[in-house]
Amino acid sequence: MEPLSNIPGGMRYYFGREARLRRAVEDAAMSVFDGWSYEEIATPSVDYYALFERGMGRAEAQRAFRFADTDGRLLALRPDVTSSVARAAATLFAGAPRPLRFCYAASVFRQRPRSHAEWRRQGRQLGCELLGAGHADADVEVLAIAAEVLERLGLDGSYRFTLNHVGVFNGVAEQLGLSLEAREEMRQLVDSRDAAALEQFLKKLGRSAATAERAGRLARLSGGRGIPEGAREILTNERSRAALDELDKLFSVVASLGLGEGFAIDLSDVSGLDYYTGLVFKVYVEGAGARVGGGGRYDELTANFGRREPAVGFVLDLDALTEVLARGDFEVKNGSGANVNGVEGGEVAERFREARRRRALGERIKME
Numbered sequence: 001m002e003p004l005s006n007i008p009g010g011m012r013y014y015f016g017r018e019a020r021l022r023r024a025v026e027d028a029a030m031s032v033f034d035g036w037s038y039e040e041i042a043t044p045s046v047d048y049y050a051l052f053e054r055g056m057g058r059a060e061a062q063r064a065f066r067f068a069d070t071d072g073r074l075l076a077l078r079p080d081v082t083s084s085v086a087r088a089a090a091t092l093f094a095g096a097p098r099p100l101r102f103c104y105a106a107s108v109f110r111q112r113p114r115s116h117a118e119w120r121r122q123g124r125q126l127g128c129e130l131l132g133a134g135h136a137d138a139d140v141e142v143l144a145i146a147a148e149v150l151e152r153l154g155l156d157g158s159y160r161f162t163l164n165h166v167g168v169f170n171g172v173a174e175q176l177g178l179s180l181e182a183r184e185e186m187r188q189l190v191d192s193r194d195a196a197a198l199e200q201f202l203k204k205l206g207r208s209a210a211t212a213e214r215a216g217r218l219a220r221l222s223g224g225r226g227i228p229e230g231a232r233e234i235l236t237n238e239r240s241r242a243a244l245d246e247l248d249k250l251f252s253v254v255a256s257l258g259l260g261e262g263f264a265i266d267l268s269d270v271s272g273l274d275y276y277t278g279l280v281f282k283v284y285v286e287g288a289g290a291r292v293g294g295g296g297r298y299d300e301l302t303a304n305f306g307r308r309e310p311a312v313g314f315v316l317d318l319d320a321l322t323e324v325l326a327r328g329d330f331e332v333k334n335g336s337g338a339n340v341n342g343v344e345g346g347e348v349a350e351r352f353r354e355a356r357r358r359r360a361l362g363e364r365i366k367m368e
Contacts, residue, residue: 008121009121010111010120010121010122011120011121011122012120017326018322018326021322021325021326021330022124022318022322024330025126025153025318025321025322025325025330026105026124026126026318028149028152028153029105029126029149029152029153029316030103030105030126031152032145032148032149032152033103033128033145034103035148036101036128036141036145037101038101038102038103038128038145039101039102039103040102040103040104040105041085041088041102041103041104042104042106043078043081043084043085043088043104043106044078044084045077045078045107046075046076046077046078047075047076047078047084048073048074048075048076049061049064049066049074049075049076050074051076051083051084051087052064052076052078052079052080052083054083054304055080055082055083055084055086055275055301055304056079056080056083056275057275060079060080061076061079061080063079063110063111064076064077064079064109064110064111065077065079065109065110065111065121077109078106078107078108078109079108079109079110080108081104081106081108081125081127081315082127082129082275082298082301082313082315083275083301085102085104085129085131085313086129086131086298086301086302086304086305086311087302087304087305088102089102089129089131089132089302089307089309089311090302090305090306090307090309091305091306094307098131098132098133098309099130099131099132099133099138100129100130100131100132101128101129101130101131102128102129102131103127103128103129104125104126104127104128105124105125105126105318106124106125106127107122107123107124107125108122108123108124108125109121109122110123120319123317123318123319124317124318124319125315125316125317125318126149126315126316126318127295127313127314127315127316128142128145128313128314129311129312129313130142130311130312130313131302131309131310131311132309132310132311133310133311133312134299134309134310136246136249136250136253138310138312139250139278139279139297139312140250140253140254140257142295142312142313142314143161143254143259143263143281144257144259145314146161146283146293146295146314146316147159147161147259147262149316150283150285153321153325153330154325154328154330155285155324155325156262157261157262158285158286158287159262159283159284159285159286159292160262160263160264160283160284160285160286161262161263161264161281161282161283161284162263162264162265162266162269162281162282162284163247163250163251163263163264163265163266163279163280163281164247164265164266164267164269164270164279164280164281165243165244165246165247165278165279165280166243166270166276166277166278166280166296167239167240167242167243167246167278168235168240168243168244168247168267169187169190169218169240169267169270170239170240171235171237171238171239171240171241171242171243172215172218172235172237172240173186173187174237174239175236175237175240176202176205176207176211176215178205182205185201186198186201186202186215187270187271189201189219190218190219190268190270191268191269191270191271192219193219193220193222193268194219195216195217195219195220196216198212198215198216198218198219199212199213199215199216200212202215202216214234215234217230217234218234218235218267218268219268220268221234221266221267221268222266222267222268222269224264224265225251225255225260225263225264225265226248226251226265227244227247227248227251227265228265228267231244231267232244243278246278246279247265247279250279251263251265269282275298275300275301276296276297276298277297277298277299277300278296278297278299278312279296279297279312280294280295280296280297281294281295281296281314282294283314283316285320285321285324286324287324287327288320288321288323288324289320289323290320291317291320292316292317292320292321292324293314293315293316293317293320294314294315295312295313295314295315296312296313296314297310297311297312298311298312298313299311341358341363341364341365341366342365342366342367342368343355343358343365343366343367343368344367344368351367355367
């Protein structure tokens with residue numbers, strides 16, 4: 001039997017300065033969300049497993065902690081917040097005026113990590129969702145909010161957003177006439193940026209050497225401001241071209257807001273959850289071992305609950321952010337690390353009267 005002095009792998013305590021820092025980061029993010037008129041929503045910690053299977057896709061949902069309810073239905077500890085928010089929009093808020101703006105700070109639970117670097121069974125997500133708005137300005141809104149959160153945390157100049165559009169890859173897969181299985185294998189090869197393996201894969205499927213070579217170049221279309229050079233030459237189908245045009249317009253607006261230095265287009269980054277339908281982006285910060293957030297457009301997700309409507313959102317990983325910020329002075333700048341003044345001497349009532357007086361002045365005290 002495992003001794004109770006140990007805790008399960010992937011779980012941990014937070015204490016003192018680290019716990020205060022996490023609270024300060026969460027408060028800063030929620031303050032930004034509130035400033036953009038997003039209403040906080042709290043979703044159930046336990047829900048039906050089928051909800052997450054539909055929302056995240058089967059592969060991602062299978063990482064959840066699952067268990068049977070008393071009626072035999074399969075439940076799960078919440079591995080994702082977006083799926084639950086989308087259901088609420090289509091059910092509880094079906095009659096509410098659009099667009100809906102929701103934000104949250106919520107714990108998520110996953111029993112299997114994507115990688116060793118992400119080995120946490122419990123994480124905390126800071127996010128916002130904009131539902132019922134399908135125009136490009138909705139995409140700009142969530143990008144601007146995410147950037148403002150990072151700037152509020154003192155990370156301006158050290159963050160990078162990579163933008164893509166699922167229509168770019170889907171258009172290529174459609175043009176090549178790939179089955180679902182072949183499409184997924186190709187997606188993994190593009191995402192790993194293995195152009196040579198991608199060419200060999202397509203040749204094995206009977207595609208011509210010229211076609212395989214051109215598609216293989218998709219794995220190299222990464223980085224840079226604006227559409228990568230040569231992208232329009234490679235992406236000749238209508239769907240991919242339309243996606244490129246959307247990305248081009250979006251990047252132009254972002255650059256006009258003075259955010260261009262922190263943004264790049266990466267057409268070879270095609271990982272992500274199954275519910276994305278348009279813009280998809282990831283957020284990186286200098287000094288973090290893995291990405292600190294991501295998001296995108298998921299216009300089909302609410303259809304699972306009876307009402308289809310456009311939607312876009314993002315999440316930031318509190319754990320990843322605080323690991324970076326712990327090396328700086330964010331906590332001090334936000335007042336969490338104020339000097340402690342001792343209260344000692346005198347009778348009990350006298351000491352606590354003095355303590356209450358100092359607390360009313362905003363001092364941080366410690367009873368001796």
